[in-house]
Amino acid sequence: MSAKFDKYKKEIDRSTFIRYSDSYLNSLFGSTKVAPLWVADSDFIVMPELVKAMKKVAKRGLYPYELKTPAIKQPLIDWFTKRHKIKLKMDGLLFTSSVLTGLAAAIDELTSEGDGIIIQPPVYNAFKGLIEGVERKVVFNQLKLVDGAYEMDFDDLKKKAAEKKTKAIILCSPHNPIGRVWTRKELEKVAEICVANNVLMLTDEIHCDIVFSKSKFVGMTEIYSGKSDQIIMFGSAGKSFGIPGLVDSFIYTPNEEYKKALQSRIMRFHLGKSNSFGIVAMKTVYKHGHKWLDKKLSYLEKTVLMIDEFLKKHLPEVKLIKPEGTYQVWLDFNEVAKSDEELSELLFKKAKVGIGLGSMYSPNGEGFARMNIASPQPMIMDALKQIEKAVHV
Protein backbone atom coordinates (compact mmCIF):
# COMPACT_ATOMS: atom_id res chain seq x y z
CA MET A 1 0.00 0.00 0.00
CA SER A 2 2.55 2.54 1.11
CA ALA A 3 4.50 1.96 -2.12
CA LYS A 4 1.85 3.97 -3.98
CA PHE A 5 2.19 6.97 -1.71
CA ASP A 6 5.96 6.55 -1.60
CA LYS A 7 6.14 6.95 -5.35
CA TYR A 8 7.54 10.26 -6.57
CA LYS A 9 7.31 10.75 -10.31
CA LYS A 10 10.54 12.61 -11.05
CA GLU A 11 9.75 12.96 -14.75
CA ILE A 12 6.85 15.38 -14.12
CA ASP A 13 7.66 19.04 -14.81
CA ARG A 14 6.62 20.74 -11.57
CA SER A 15 8.07 24.16 -12.36
CA THR A 16 4.64 25.80 -12.60
CA PHE A 17 3.34 24.19 -9.41
CA ILE A 18 3.19 26.93 -6.78
CA ARG A 19 4.86 24.65 -4.27
CA TYR A 20 7.91 24.14 -6.54
CA SER A 21 7.98 27.45 -8.41
CA ASP A 22 11.22 29.42 -8.36
CA SER A 23 9.40 32.69 -7.72
CA TYR A 24 7.66 31.45 -4.57
CA LEU A 25 10.71 29.60 -3.25
CA ASN A 26 12.93 32.62 -3.80
CA SER A 27 10.55 35.04 -2.17
CA LEU A 28 9.79 32.84 0.84
CA PHE A 29 13.11 31.11 1.44
CA GLY A 30 15.64 33.19 -0.48
CA SER A 31 16.64 30.14 -2.52
CA THR A 32 15.23 27.62 -5.00
CA LYS A 33 17.40 24.89 -3.51
CA VAL A 34 15.19 24.02 -0.56
CA ALA A 35 12.97 20.97 -0.01
CA PRO A 36 9.53 22.48 -0.71
CA LEU A 37 7.45 21.31 2.26
CA TRP A 38 5.43 24.46 2.79
CA VAL A 39 2.09 25.14 1.02
CA ALA A 40 -0.70 22.73 2.00
CA ASP A 41 -0.68 20.90 -1.30
CA SER A 42 -0.01 17.19 -1.62
CA ASP A 43 2.47 15.40 -3.82
CA PHE A 44 0.69 12.06 -4.08
CA ILE A 45 -0.54 10.71 -7.39
CA VAL A 46 -4.35 10.89 -7.21
CA MET A 47 -6.69 7.92 -7.02
CA PRO A 48 -6.71 5.81 -10.22
CA GLU A 49 -10.48 6.17 -10.76
CA LEU A 50 -9.99 9.92 -10.97
CA VAL A 51 -7.28 9.67 -13.63
CA LYS A 52 -9.56 7.37 -15.62
CA ALA A 53 -12.50 9.78 -15.32
CA MET A 54 -10.33 12.73 -16.38
CA LYS A 55 -9.11 10.83 -19.45
CA LYS A 56 -12.72 10.17 -20.39
CA VAL A 57 -13.58 13.87 -20.19
CA ALA A 58 -10.44 14.78 -22.16
CA LYS A 59 -11.37 12.35 -24.92
CA ARG A 60 -14.85 13.88 -25.16
CA GLY A 61 -13.41 16.88 -26.97
CA LEU A 62 -16.28 19.08 -25.76
CA TYR A 63 -15.84 21.37 -22.74
CA PRO A 64 -18.91 23.58 -22.61
CA TYR A 65 -20.43 25.64 -19.81
CA GLU A 66 -21.90 23.02 -17.49
CA LEU A 67 -24.45 22.85 -14.71
CA LYS A 68 -24.04 21.34 -11.29
CA THR A 69 -27.07 19.08 -11.45
CA PRO A 70 -28.55 17.12 -8.53
CA ALA A 71 -26.70 14.08 -9.92
CA ILE A 72 -23.42 15.92 -9.27
CA LYS A 73 -24.42 17.18 -5.82
CA GLN A 74 -25.77 13.84 -4.57
CA PRO A 75 -22.36 12.11 -4.20
CA LEU A 76 -21.18 15.06 -2.05
CA ILE A 77 -24.27 14.75 0.16
CA ASP A 78 -23.83 10.96 0.39
CA TRP A 79 -20.16 11.42 1.30
CA PHE A 80 -21.03 13.66 4.26
CA THR A 81 -23.76 11.29 5.43
CA LYS A 82 -21.56 8.21 5.25
CA ARG A 83 -18.25 9.68 6.34
CA HIS A 84 -19.35 12.19 8.96
CA LYS A 85 -23.02 11.42 9.70
CA ILE A 86 -23.84 14.96 8.58
CA LYS A 87 -27.04 15.59 6.65
CA LEU A 88 -26.71 18.34 4.05
CA LYS A 89 -29.84 19.50 2.26
CA MET A 90 -29.38 19.79 -1.48
CA ASP A 91 -30.94 23.23 -1.71
CA GLY A 92 -28.53 24.61 0.91
CA LEU A 93 -25.49 23.98 -1.31
CA LEU A 94 -23.74 26.65 -3.36
CA PHE A 95 -20.45 26.55 -5.27
CA THR A 96 -17.53 28.91 -5.86
CA SER A 97 -14.07 28.34 -7.25
CA SER A 98 -12.33 28.07 -3.86
CA VAL A 99 -12.94 28.16 -0.12
CA LEU A 100 -11.20 31.52 0.13
CA THR A 101 -13.41 32.96 -2.63
CA GLY A 102 -16.45 31.79 -0.68
CA LEU A 103 -15.19 33.17 2.62
CA ALA A 104 -14.33 36.54 1.08
CA ALA A 105 -17.75 36.71 -0.57
CA ALA A 106 -19.55 35.87 2.68
CA ILE A 107 -17.61 38.40 4.73
CA ASP A 108 -18.09 41.14 2.17
CA GLU A 109 -21.76 40.37 1.67
CA LEU A 110 -22.83 39.81 5.28
CA THR A 111 -20.68 42.17 7.36
CA SER A 112 -19.75 45.84 6.99
CA GLU A 113 -16.54 47.84 6.74
CA GLY A 114 -14.86 48.15 10.15
CA ASP A 115 -16.63 45.11 11.63
CA GLY A 116 -14.50 42.75 13.72
CA ILE A 117 -13.96 39.15 12.59
CA ILE A 118 -12.49 36.71 15.12
CA ILE A 119 -9.75 34.26 14.15
CA GLN A 120 -7.83 31.91 16.44
CA PRO A 121 -4.08 32.04 15.88
CA PRO A 122 -1.85 30.27 15.21
CA VAL A 123 -4.11 29.87 12.19
CA TYR A 124 -4.05 29.58 8.41
CA ASN A 125 -2.35 32.78 7.34
CA ALA A 126 -4.72 33.67 4.48
CA PHE A 127 -7.57 34.49 6.89
CA LYS A 128 -5.93 37.70 8.10
CA GLY A 129 -5.30 39.00 4.59
CA LEU A 130 -8.80 38.10 3.56
CA ILE A 131 -10.38 40.04 6.44
CA GLU A 132 -8.14 43.07 5.99
CA GLY A 133 -8.58 42.89 2.21
CA VAL A 134 -12.26 43.76 2.59
CA GLU A 135 -11.60 46.48 5.21
CA ARG A 136 -12.75 44.45 8.22
CA LYS A 137 -10.84 44.27 11.49
CA VAL A 138 -8.99 41.15 12.62
CA VAL A 139 -9.84 40.19 16.20
CA PHE A 140 -7.42 37.65 17.67
CA ASN A 141 -8.60 34.97 20.07
CA GLN A 142 -5.26 33.25 20.55
CA LEU A 143 -5.04 29.52 21.18
CA LYS A 144 -3.14 28.46 24.30
CA LEU A 145 -0.41 25.83 24.36
CA VAL A 146 -0.92 23.78 27.51
CA ASP A 147 1.35 20.79 28.24
CA GLY A 148 2.22 20.34 24.56
CA ALA A 149 -1.34 20.62 23.20
CA TYR A 150 -3.35 23.58 21.97
CA GLU A 151 -6.61 24.67 23.62
CA MET A 152 -9.09 27.41 22.95
CA ASP A 153 -9.21 30.34 25.35
CA PHE A 154 -12.94 30.47 26.01
CA ASP A 155 -12.81 33.36 28.49
CA ASP A 156 -11.06 35.50 25.91
CA LEU A 157 -13.48 34.31 23.21
CA LYS A 158 -16.41 35.40 25.38
CA LYS A 159 -14.87 38.86 25.78
CA LYS A 160 -14.07 39.26 22.08
CA ALA A 161 -17.46 37.97 20.94
CA ALA A 162 -19.22 40.43 23.25
CA GLU A 163 -17.44 43.46 21.76
CA LYS A 164 -19.90 45.65 19.88
CA LYS A 165 -17.92 45.67 16.65
CA THR A 166 -17.48 41.86 16.49
CA LYS A 167 -19.78 40.40 13.86
CA ALA A 168 -18.30 37.05 12.78
CA ILE A 169 -15.77 34.31 13.51
CA ILE A 170 -13.82 32.16 11.07
CA LEU A 171 -13.51 28.80 12.77
CA CYS A 172 -10.82 26.54 11.32
CA SER A 173 -12.06 23.01 11.94
CA PRO A 174 -9.91 20.90 11.86
CA HIS A 175 -7.38 23.56 12.67
CA ASN A 176 -4.49 24.41 10.33
CA PRO A 177 -1.58 24.64 11.27
CA ILE A 178 -1.67 23.06 14.72
CA GLY A 179 -3.61 19.96 13.70
CA ARG A 180 -6.34 20.01 16.35
CA VAL A 181 -9.60 18.23 15.57
CA TRP A 182 -11.98 20.11 17.83
CA THR A 183 -14.13 17.93 20.06
CA ARG A 184 -17.90 18.12 20.31
CA LYS A 185 -17.54 19.70 23.75
CA GLU A 186 -15.21 22.42 22.48
CA LEU A 187 -17.43 23.15 19.49
CA GLU A 188 -20.51 23.29 21.74
CA LYS A 189 -18.78 25.97 23.84
CA VAL A 190 -17.82 28.03 20.78
CA ALA A 191 -21.36 27.72 19.42
CA GLU A 192 -22.86 28.78 22.74
CA ILE A 193 -20.70 31.91 22.87
CA CYS A 194 -21.34 32.87 19.25
CA VAL A 195 -25.08 32.31 19.42
CA ALA A 196 -25.34 34.30 22.67
CA ASN A 197 -23.52 37.22 21.09
CA ASN A 198 -25.09 37.09 17.64
CA VAL A 199 -21.75 36.32 16.01
CA LEU A 200 -21.98 34.87 12.50
CA MET A 201 -20.25 31.47 12.32
CA LEU A 202 -18.10 30.98 9.22
CA THR A 203 -16.79 27.46 9.60
CA ASP A 204 -13.92 26.45 7.30
CA GLU A 205 -14.04 22.66 7.24
CA ILE A 206 -11.76 22.08 4.26
CA HIS A 207 -9.68 19.61 6.31
CA CYS A 208 -12.68 17.63 7.63
CA ASP A 209 -11.65 14.42 5.89
CA ILE A 210 -8.04 14.48 7.08
CA VAL A 211 -8.59 13.15 10.58
CA PHE A 212 -6.48 10.46 12.25
CA SER A 213 -7.76 7.29 13.87
CA LYS A 214 -7.96 8.50 17.48
CA SER A 215 -10.07 11.56 16.64
CA LYS A 216 -13.44 12.21 15.11
CA PHE A 217 -14.53 15.16 13.05
CA VAL A 218 -17.69 16.87 14.26
CA GLY A 219 -19.35 19.34 11.89
CA MET A 220 -20.26 22.73 13.29
CA THR A 221 -23.53 22.80 11.28
CA GLU A 222 -24.64 19.77 13.27
CA ILE A 223 -23.80 21.49 16.57
CA TYR A 224 -25.68 24.61 15.47
CA SER A 225 -28.86 22.88 14.34
CA GLY A 226 -31.54 23.65 16.90
CA LYS A 227 -29.50 26.50 18.41
CA SER A 228 -29.35 28.91 15.50
CA ASP A 229 -29.01 29.03 11.74
CA GLN A 230 -26.43 31.84 11.74
CA ILE A 231 -23.87 29.55 10.19
CA ILE A 232 -22.14 29.04 6.85
CA MET A 233 -19.87 26.08 6.20
CA PHE A 234 -17.10 26.05 3.59
CA GLY A 235 -15.55 22.90 2.18
CA SER A 236 -13.85 21.32 -0.78
CA ALA A 237 -12.46 18.01 -1.99
CA GLY A 238 -9.16 19.79 -2.68
CA LYS A 239 -7.25 18.70 0.43
CA SER A 240 -8.93 15.32 0.87
CA PHE A 241 -7.99 14.10 -2.58
CA GLY A 242 -4.99 16.29 -3.40
CA ILE A 243 -6.78 18.20 -6.18
CA PRO A 244 -6.99 21.90 -5.21
CA GLY A 245 -6.20 22.94 -8.77
CA LEU A 246 -9.07 20.89 -10.14
CA VAL A 247 -12.25 21.17 -8.12
CA ASP A 248 -14.57 23.92 -6.98
CA SER A 249 -15.39 24.45 -3.35
CA PHE A 250 -18.82 24.34 -1.81
CA ILE A 251 -20.71 26.50 0.63
CA TYR A 252 -23.48 25.14 2.80
CA THR A 253 -25.94 27.06 4.91
CA PRO A 254 -29.29 26.16 6.44
CA ASN A 255 -30.08 29.90 6.54
CA GLU A 256 -32.34 30.93 3.64
CA GLU A 257 -31.43 34.62 3.93
CA TYR A 258 -27.66 33.96 3.78
CA LYS A 259 -28.20 31.56 0.92
CA LYS A 260 -30.06 34.17 -1.12
CA ALA A 261 -27.46 36.84 -0.38
CA LEU A 262 -24.59 34.54 -1.37
CA GLN A 263 -26.40 33.26 -4.43
CA SER A 264 -26.91 36.83 -5.55
CA ARG A 265 -23.23 37.69 -4.86
CA ILE A 266 -22.11 34.64 -6.85
CA MET A 267 -24.29 35.71 -9.78
CA ARG A 268 -23.40 39.41 -9.66
CA PHE A 269 -19.66 38.74 -9.46
CA HIS A 270 -19.70 35.65 -11.69
CA LEU A 271 -18.02 33.51 -9.02
CA GLY A 272 -19.74 30.26 -9.94
CA LYS A 273 -18.13 29.34 -13.24
CA SER A 274 -16.43 25.97 -13.20
CA ASN A 275 -15.11 23.50 -15.75
CA SER A 276 -16.01 20.08 -17.13
CA PHE A 277 -13.06 18.35 -15.46
CA GLY A 278 -13.83 19.79 -12.03
CA ILE A 279 -17.46 18.74 -12.17
CA VAL A 280 -16.64 15.13 -13.05
CA ALA A 281 -13.77 15.09 -10.53
CA MET A 282 -16.06 16.07 -7.66
CA LYS A 283 -18.55 13.38 -8.56
CA THR A 284 -15.83 10.74 -8.94
CA VAL A 285 -13.94 11.33 -5.69
CA TYR A 286 -17.07 11.53 -3.55
CA LYS A 287 -18.51 8.40 -5.18
CA HIS A 288 -15.40 6.25 -5.20
CA GLY A 289 -12.92 7.83 -2.81
CA HIS A 290 -13.55 6.19 0.60
CA LYS A 291 -10.98 3.40 0.40
CA TRP A 292 -8.32 5.55 -1.26
CA LEU A 293 -8.73 8.22 1.40
CA ASP A 294 -8.53 5.61 4.19
CA LYS A 295 -5.19 4.45 2.77
CA LYS A 296 -3.91 7.99 2.50
CA LEU A 297 -4.88 8.68 6.11
CA SER A 298 -3.12 5.58 7.31
CA TYR A 299 -0.01 6.61 5.33
CA LEU A 300 -0.09 10.10 6.81
CA GLU A 301 -0.53 8.72 10.31
CA LYS A 302 2.55 6.57 9.82
CA THR A 303 4.43 9.63 8.61
CA VAL A 304 3.53 11.43 11.83
CA LEU A 305 4.82 8.47 13.84
CA MET A 306 8.00 8.41 11.79
CA ILE A 307 8.60 12.11 12.49
CA ASP A 308 7.90 11.68 16.20
CA GLU A 309 10.29 8.75 16.49
CA PHE A 310 13.00 10.52 14.51
CA LEU A 311 12.79 13.66 16.63
CA LYS A 312 12.76 11.79 19.93
CA LYS A 313 15.75 9.70 18.92
CA HIS A 314 17.90 12.11 16.94
CA LEU A 315 16.68 15.64 17.56
CA PRO A 316 14.95 15.89 20.95
CA GLU A 317 15.48 19.66 21.03
CA VAL A 318 12.76 19.99 18.36
CA LYS A 319 9.31 18.94 19.51
CA LEU A 320 6.38 17.73 17.51
CA ILE A 321 2.97 19.07 18.52
CA LYS A 322 1.07 15.84 17.83
CA PRO A 323 -1.57 16.45 15.15
CA GLU A 324 -5.02 14.87 15.38
CA GLY A 325 -5.68 15.68 11.74
CA THR A 326 -4.65 17.76 8.67
CA TYR A 327 -1.41 17.08 6.85
CA GLN A 328 0.54 19.86 8.48
CA VAL A 329 2.78 19.27 11.43
CA TRP A 330 3.64 22.06 13.83
CA LEU A 331 7.17 21.84 15.13
CA ASP A 332 8.52 23.62 18.19
CA PHE A 333 12.00 25.04 17.48
CA ASN A 334 12.19 27.29 20.54
CA GLU A 335 15.12 25.38 22.00
CA VAL A 336 17.27 25.73 18.89
CA ALA A 337 16.49 29.24 17.63
CA LYS A 338 15.82 32.44 19.53
CA SER A 339 14.32 34.53 16.72
CA ASP A 340 12.82 34.33 13.26
CA GLU A 341 16.19 35.35 11.83
CA GLU A 342 17.94 32.48 13.58
CA LEU A 343 15.24 30.00 12.59
CA SER A 344 15.23 31.00 8.93
CA GLU A 345 19.04 30.85 8.87
CA LEU A 346 18.89 27.35 10.35
CA LEU A 347 16.06 25.97 8.20
CA PHE A 348 16.44 27.72 4.86
CA LYS A 349 20.20 28.35 4.65
CA LYS A 350 21.76 25.51 6.64
CA ALA A 351 19.21 22.69 6.39
CA LYS A 352 17.84 23.78 2.98
CA VAL A 353 14.31 22.94 4.01
CA GLY A 354 11.47 25.26 2.95
CA ILE A 355 8.82 25.17 5.68
CA GLY A 356 6.56 27.96 6.96
CA LEU A 357 7.84 29.99 9.88
CA GLY A 358 5.32 30.06 12.72
CA SER A 359 5.26 33.85 12.80
CA MET A 360 3.40 33.72 9.46
CA TYR A 361 0.48 32.17 11.26
CA SER A 362 0.18 34.49 14.20
CA PRO A 363 1.68 36.68 16.85
CA ASN A 364 1.99 33.57 19.04
CA GLY A 365 3.58 31.34 16.37
CA GLU A 366 7.14 32.59 16.66
CA GLY A 367 9.63 29.81 17.42
CA PHE A 368 7.51 27.24 15.57
CA ALA A 369 7.32 26.12 11.96
CA ARG A 370 4.74 24.27 9.86
CA MET A 371 5.81 21.34 7.72
CA ASN A 372 3.55 19.89 5.03
CA ILE A 373 3.79 16.10 5.27
CA ALA A 374 1.63 15.16 2.26
CA SER A 375 4.68 13.93 0.38
CA PRO A 376 6.40 10.55 0.04
CA GLN A 377 7.99 9.53 3.35
CA PRO A 378 11.54 9.42 1.91
CA MET A 379 11.22 13.14 1.12
CA ILE A 380 10.12 13.90 4.67
CA MET A 381 12.90 11.77 6.12
CA ASP A 382 15.52 13.56 4.01
CA ALA A 383 14.23 16.91 5.28
CA LEU A 384 14.37 15.73 8.90
CA LYS A 385 17.94 14.52 8.46
CA GLN A 386 18.92 17.86 6.91
CA ILE A 387 17.43 19.71 9.89
CA GLU A 388 19.11 17.38 12.35
CA LYS A 389 22.47 17.94 10.69
CA ALA A 390 21.98 21.71 10.63
CA VAL A 391 21.16 21.78 14.36
CA HIS A 392 24.02 19.52 15.41
CA VAL A 393 26.98 20.71 13.33
Ligand SMILES: Cc1ncc(COP(=O)(O)O)c(C=O)c1O
Ligand atom coordinates in the same frame (compact mmCIF):
# COMPACT_ATOMS: atom_id res chain seq x y z
C1 LIG B 1 -7.95 26.13 6.43
C2 LIG B 1 -7.83 26.39 4.97
N1 LIG B 1 -8.81 27.04 4.32
C3 LIG B 1 -8.73 27.30 3.01
C4 LIG B 1 -7.64 26.91 2.27
C5 LIG B 1 -7.57 27.26 0.83
O1 LIG B 1 -8.61 26.61 0.13
P1 LIG B 1 -8.94 27.01 -1.34
O2 LIG B 1 -7.76 26.70 -2.16
O3 LIG B 1 -10.14 26.18 -1.70
O4 LIG B 1 -9.25 28.47 -1.31
C6 LIG B 1 -6.59 26.23 2.90
C7 LIG B 1 -5.39 25.84 2.15
O5 LIG B 1 -4.38 25.49 2.67
C8 LIG B 1 -6.69 25.96 4.28
O6 LIG B 1 -5.75 25.30 4.94
